Amino acid sequence: MAYILTSWAASRVLSGHPDDDLTHWVTKAKVRPMIAIATMGSVLHGIATDTRYSANQRSRMSLVAQEALRDIHEDTGDRLLRAEFDIRAAEILAEILNIEEGQDVLSELDLIPAAIAIQHNHTLIVGHEIEAWENFAGEIAPETGSLTLMTFAPS
Amino acid sequence: MAVARKEPGTKADIVNRLKSVGALLMRKGISGGAYFSGASLNDIASQRDTKDHFAERLRNAANTPQVITVRARKDEPERTYMIVELDKITNLAESLEVEEDFETISEYAMRIIGDDPIPPARIPKPRKRQAPPRMNLQG
Numbered sequence: 001m002a003y004i005l006t007s008w009a010a011s012r013v014l015s016g017h018p019d020d021d022l023t024h025w026v027t028k029a030k031v032r033p034m035i036a037i038a039t040m041g042s043v044l045h046g047i048a049t050d051t052r053y054s055a056n057q058r059s060r061m062s063l064v065a066q067e068a069l070r071d072i073h074e075d076t077g078d079r080l081l082r083a084e085f086d087i088r089a090a091e092i093l094a095e096i097l098n099i100e101e102g103q104d105v106l107s108e109l110d111l112i113p114a115a116i117a118i119q120h121n122h123t124l125i126v127g128h129e130i131e132a133w134e135n136f137a138g139e140i141a142p143e144t145g146s147l148t149l150m151t152f153a154p155s
Numbered sequence: 156m157a158v159a160r161k162e163p164g165t166k167a168d169i170v171n172r173l174k175s176v177g178a179l180l181m182r183k184g185i186s187g188g189a190y191f192s193g194a195s196l197n198d199i200a201s202q203r204d205t206k207d208h209f210a211e212r213l214r215n216a217a218n219t220p221q222v223i224t225v226r227a228r229k230d231e232p233e234r235t236y237m238i239v240e241l242d243k244i245t246n247l248a249e250s251l252e253v254e255e256d257f258e259t260i261s262e263y264a265m266r267i268i269g270d271d272p273i274p275p276a277r278i279p280k281p282r283k284r285q286a287p288p289r290m291n292l293q294g
Contacts, residue, residue, distance in 0.1 A: 016264025046276035107281035
């Protein structure tokens with residue numbers, strides 16, 4: 001089983017917050033999660049726009065995110081693995097974009113890791129809008145594939 | 156997770172076997188596993204297209220492994236073979252050196268963030284998506 005992160009899951013893991021279940025799981029199970037580079041776009045946007053952050057918090061979070069980007073880009077497999085979005089994943093994405101379930105709360109950007117997960121039989125790690133993801137997964141046509149989720153309730 | 160070792164059955168069974176090989180490698184931090192888990196039904200040759208499209212199979216092996224099953228004859232049982240680009244296997248062998256006692260990304264984050272924890276950045280809500288247009292396939 002390989003694990004691929006949605007943007008919320010990636011944000012939680014990269015904050016390394018000691019009270020976060022998802023962070024704990026990655027540490028204890030010695031998981032090397034996969035992240036699609038597109039997902040990092042969402043995470044960087046989140047870090048830049050979260051109005052609760054002080055300048056100091058934003059800069060520390062950015063430091064972790066930049067290191068994560070480097071890991072993913074170089075794909076050395078040390079801590080994070082790069083999830084490639086290829087032609088077949090694009091075909092799957094085209095199929096799942098038709099699903100209306102969850103369209104108000106699940107971002108199209110997060111359908112990219114979902115398509116990769118379907119293609120490679122990876123488990124998609126969900127850390128937000130769990131019910132919407134479960135309903136979305138239930139709407140995927142069998143001929144497209146199936147989406148396995150591992151969910152962590154927001155802390 | 157174990158990789159099933161039973162005889163490959165349908166094309167879908169073979170694809171699943173390749174995907175589980177890939178997932179197992181990636182779980183160990185070996186990114187070359189994506190080469191195997193990227194396999195699809197198109198990568199499993201039928202008898203007919205092995206004869207007619209062998210050169211194409213070789214070219215495709217640069218992206219995903221290609222699988223060919225040779226039927227049983229006389230004393231030889233049916234066997235399934237895989238065409239893999241040599242570089243993929245050598246890179247894979249080199250990356251088996253991955254150390255097991257590594258710092259996870261969450262531990263790295265904790266180390267950098269330090270004693271004053273930061274809540275995860277909020278991912279902004281998606282922009283409103285339009286429902287897909289209803290296409291009239293009847294033309």
